[in-house]
Amino acid sequence: LDADVISLEAARSHMQVAGELAEHGYPREAGPGVWDIHSPRVPSTEEAAALLRKGLEAIPAERLWVNPDCGLKTRGW
Template identity: 90%
Template sequence: MRPDTQIHTHMCYAEFGDIVQAIDELDADVISLEAARSHMQVARELAAHGYPREAGPGVYDIHSPRVPSAEEAAELLRTGLKAIPAERLWVNPDCGLKTRGWPETRASLENLVTAARTVRGELPAS
């Protein structure tokens, strides 16, 4: 594998606090995790463990047909930022989008983009 290859993995619907050590031992560069329903509990668990790599706690519950507003997604991102530094925080849905139709998927992802732009605008200049 080339040194610049980035390894991503995904986990959903687990008691992440019980397995955070195993998650860390995966040594993936980035992990995306289901987190919208738990209001970012996994982000707090990763922080408590001292998880050193990048993480994408989900901000869109893809198992619900409800389209989250940009403000809802922004609030979840702000909560995630309390536990994961901005330079290591990814913005993503909880899981894959196969359970959703195109109209709701598009609207939800557009709101995630708006939320990310809003929250990035609130961050201190680097």
């Protein structure tokens, strides 16, 4: 992908996509979502931090962005 930063769904997949990016040697910055904004449940700070730590196992800190997880959905209300 020719992009500076890609935003990815990662909250519901428990950051699985970060590992897949690393496996394929993705060289650019990535912004995995850490909070599913369509869920009525708000994650705790520790839950979001745990997802980020998992992301850091695969993506170096200087290339990791923190994003909400929008999932390309629209609300029905």
